[in-house]
Amino acid sequence: MAEQQVYATLHREPCEECVQEECVQEDWQFIRDGELHWAGYEHCPRYEAYACDDGRGVPPPRVRERIVAREGTVHLPVGGPDGVPLALLRRVYGLSLAEVAAARKTGYRATPVEARYLLSPTQ
Structure with missing residues (x-):
């Protein structure tokens, strides 16, 4: 499958020195x-500064926090016939056994794209 972009978040806010200009941040998650x-x-735009960053897996906390703030989360059951497999949750998020045990009791909050990825039948 070619690239499939699921959503993007766009935040416009002035930086400390760019009172009249707007700084732009865009964050994506995709499969x-x-x-x-x-x-x-x-x-x-004031300083004509650009920065790009990307990677595989779960985004770093600063990027994930912006995505969660914009898109929210999906509550996923963990384990059992309808839940996210324990091993998959551990592999994707790097959770400890104690964290996986807690998630099995309470579920896990994933971004919409992470939820789609975790619940896809090919995982």
């Missing part, structure tokens, strides 16, 4: 070739 990916882009 490409059956793997979870993320990308981030920042631009300050």
